[in-house]
Amino acid sequence: MNILGIETSCDETGVAIYSDAGLLAHRLYSQTTLHADYGGVVPELASRDHNRVLLPLVRQALNEANLTLSQINGIAYTAGPGLIGALLVGAAFSKSLGLTQNIPTLAIHHMEGHLLAPMLEEVAPSFPFVALLVSGGHTLLVAVSGVGRYQILGETLDDAVGEAFDKTAKLLGLPYPGGAALEKLAQQGDPSRFHFPRPMLNAPGLDFSFSGLKTAVLHKVRSQADLTHQTKADIARAFEDAAIEVLCKKCIKALKNTGFSNLVIGGGVSANQTLRHQLQIAVAEQGATLFSPRPLFCTDNGAMIAYAGYLRFQAGQSDPTLAIDVYPRWSLESITIEHN
Numbered sequence: 464m465n466i467l468g469i470e471t472s473c474d475e476t477g478v479a480i481y482s483d484a485g486l487l488a489h490r491l492y493s494q495t496t497l498h499a500d501y502g503g504v505v506p507e508l509a510s511r512d513h514n515r516v517l518l519p520l521v522r523q524a525l526n527e528a529n530l531t532l533s534q535i536n537g538i539a540y541t542a543g544p545g546l547i548g549a550l551l552v553g554a555a556f557s558k559s560l561g562l563t564q565n566i567p568t569l570a571i572h573h574m575e576g577h578l579l580a581p582m583l584e585e586v587a588p589s590f591p592f593v594a595l596l597v598s599g600g601h602t603l604l605v606a607v608s609g610v611g612r613y614q615i616l617g618e619t620l621d622d623a624v625g626e627a628f629d630k631t632a633k634l635l636g637l638p639y640p641g642g643a644a645l646e647k648l649a650q651q652g653d654p655s656r657f658h659f660p661r662p663m664l665n666a667p668g669l670d671f672s673f674s675g676l677k678t679a680v681l682h683k684v685r686s687q688a689d690l691t692h693q694t695k696a697d698i699a700r701a702f703e704d705a706a707i708e709v710l711c712k713k714c715i716k717a718l719k720n721t722g723f724s725n726l727v728i729g730g731g732v733s734a735n736q737t738l739r740h741q742l743q744i745a746v747a748e749q750g751a752t753l754f755s756p757r758p759l760f761c762t763d764n765g766a767m768i769a770y771a772g773y774l775r776f777q778a779g780q781s782d783p784t785l786a787i788d789v790y791p792r793w794s795l796e797s798i799t800i801e802h803n
């Protein structure tokens with residue numbers, strides 16, 4: 464079975480082919496430079512650019528996999544959550560291709576892609592596991608007992624952690640997209656100079672809140688008479704330390720609550736090396752194991768969508784109608800799957 468995966472939920476166009484032999488090809492086109500002048504993603508520009516590059520990327524992926532379109536058995540595309548226009552481009556493209564080539568299509572939940580991405584690696588987790596999903600739009604702790612068996616243990620009550628990284632980066636004058644740039648700057652920071660609150664660290668439950676941390680950064684930035692490079696680095700470091708401590712502690716709590724011994728991370732923020740390192744230490748102390756995707760598959764990509772599609776097509780799923788439906792907001796718990 465050869466499954467073509469199409470990802471267009473935000474500002475990355477991802478195309479990949481996953482087969483019985485594993486990942487055969489993956490192509491990624493990032494729109495970063497397109498949006499950089501605006502300091503964030505401009506939805507209309509994102510949609511148009513997905514449209515522009517999708518077909519060439521599909522051709523490249525087919526070449527890389529040494530396959531023709533007639534050898535594709537299913538097309539899996541991100542149907543949500545994400546930017547409505549960007550999602551519509553991917554969905555319309557996939558369904559048109561499917562209709563004209565007589566290939567079944569399947570709507571995939573973007574966060575399921577992130578959640579399953581560590582399974583693309585050589586050392587893959589087995590079920591059950593706890594997943595920490597940290598992206599620009601989501602901060603989720605999920606108990607995963609199988610494909611389509613997702614129970615949300617905790618989520619953010621306000622900003623997503625990636626959003627907090629991006630907003631802090633903007634306050635510090637870093638270019639979009641801010642998360643990776645902030646990580647770099649924080650490496651030069653003094654960890655003892657500033658201290659930011661750890662929101663909801665000791666609250667009962669596993670929910671998160673990051674808007675207070677963002678506000679604390681705003682006040683600190685405004686109170687500085689001279690925002691030197693070193694001061695910016697020190698603020699970046701204090702922000703990162705606060706955010707990471709909260710994420711680590713909640714993950715450990717989730718492992719304890721569920722009794723699971725595998726932790727999986729995914730989403731753009733999981734590319735952060737400091738987070739990966741701290742989690743590694745915290746998880747090892749519990750006698751548990753951390754599984755993470757390679758950094759390229761932490762951020763948005765087509766491989767994770769092709770893989771989620773592969774598993775679901777194998778389970779007998781496909782789109783029931785030709786309607787082009789997308790879901791800018793979509794509950795991860797609702798995408799259950801029939802298990803025999």
Ligand code: KG4
Nearest residue numbers: 598599600625642643730731732735762763
């Ligand atoms: O998963 P993703 O590529 O797109 C969404 O589904 O949102 O995640 C993007 C988010 C952005 O907020 C970006 O700043 C953040 O991931 N990010 C990082 C790093 N790389 C990307 N945050 C912290 N450290 C990084 N190295």
Ligand code: ZN
Nearest residue numbers: 598730731763
């Ligand atoms: Zn994502």
